[in-house]
Amino acid sequence: MTTLDIMLPYYGNVALMQAAVRSILAQSDPNWRLTVVDDGKEPDVPGWFAQLGDARVSYQRNEQNLGVTGNYRKCLGLVREENFVMMGTDDIMLPDYVATVRGVLKDNPDIGMVQPGVQVIDGNDRPAEGLVDQAKKRIYAPKVNGRKLMGGEELAISLLRGNWLFFPSICWRTEAVRAAGFRDNLEVTQDLALVIDLLQAGEQMMISDTTCFQYRRHAVSISSAQASSGIRFEEANRFFRDVADRLDAHGWSNAAKASRLHLSSRIHALTMVPGAVKGRNGSGAKTLLRHVAGNDRY
Numbered sequence: 001m002t003t004l005d006i007m008l009p010y011y012g013n014v015a016l017m018q019a020a021v022r023s024i025l026a027q028s029d030p031n032w033r034l035t036v037v038d039d040g041k042e043p044d045v046p047g048w049f050a051q052l053g054d055a056r057v058s059y060q061r062n063e064q065n066l067g068v069t070g071n072y073r074k075c076l077g078l079v080r081e082e083n084f085v086m087m088g089t090d091d092i093m094l095p096d097y098v099a100t101v102r103g104v105l106k107d108n109p110d111i112g113m114v115q116p117g118v119q120v121i122d123g124n125d126r127p128a129e130g131l132v133d134q135a136k137k138r139i140y141a142p143k144v145n146g147r148k149l150m151g152g153e154e155l156a157i158s159l160l161r162g163n164w165l166f167f168p169s170i171c172w173r174t175e176a177v178r179a180a181g182f183r184d185n186l187e188v189t190q191d192l193a194l195v196i197d198l199l200q201a202g203e204q205m206m207i208s209d210t211t212c213f214q215y216r217r218h219a220v221s222i223s224s225a226q227a228s229s230g231i232r233f234e235e236a237n238r239f240f241r242d243v244a245d246r247l248d249a250h251g252w253s254n255a256a257k258a259s260r261l262h263l264s265s266r267i268h269a270l271t272m273v274p275g276a277v278k279g280r281n282g283s284g285a286k287t288l289l290r291h292v293a294g295n296d297r298y
Helices: 014-025 045-050 067-078 097-107 131-140 152-161 174-180 190-200 222-229 231-250 253-261 263-278 282-293
Strands: 004-010 032-038 057-061 083-086 113-121 147-151 171-173 204-216
Touching: 004 014, 004 067, 004 097, 014 032, 014 045, 032 045, 032 067, 045 057, 067 083, 067 174, 067 190, 083 097, 083 174, 097 113, 097 171, 097 204, 147 152, 152 190, 152 204, 152 231, 152 253, 171 174, 174 190, 190 231, 231 253
Parallel strands: 004 032, 004 083, 032 057, 113 204
Antiparallel strands: 083 171, 113 171, 147 204
């Protein structure tokens, strides 16, 4: 079984990125390779990587800012192994992440995606499970005892009802992702778009209940900032309409219905309305309320 490629498209907080890298260095399974692609300009970052002294770690800085999707694409082009992870720069790999994922791949070498168990933490490394994450776990995520294989329209319906995945923790089959690619004009729904495209291509996902990854959720994240302003849901509207049409053409009518309803996304928007009102963001509140009402074509 090959080494696991860990891709780190970096932009943002230096200390959190360094914590993410240290968590990779602390893996119990040493069969990994880390590639960091820096899309920022923080002055001390190149020197910090130079002093690590680990041949498995490579670092490069983009001459110009590529943005989220552009850096994803560059990282994908640098993958050398059969499987990879596109890790978030503020997330943490628990010590057995690589061992857990490689164990699943050993038993399922042709699997398209592996979603291990994830713990949500806040900016201070404390467990944090807000309303959205509780809904993901208790309502939308499938019940898994050990491992569970899912795919096809069944998984598409499950995810379109409520996206319970944690994109930075997923291990992907490189060939499958390169065939699908990343969509233009998407940021916060890029993960769900990729998974739906892979499912339509016939790929499957193995879900493990082994918790080996920490996903950091905090107020300064791109998705949180865009949610409070309503921008996130403008993108979501475009995404759900497009996916519904694609799924109808694919013959997955029930998944198309789930995409048009996008109930969990509308409920999420409703929870953001009080914050927009309190922050006197009138345009954001209106955008959120239109999404809640299902008035997508504006």
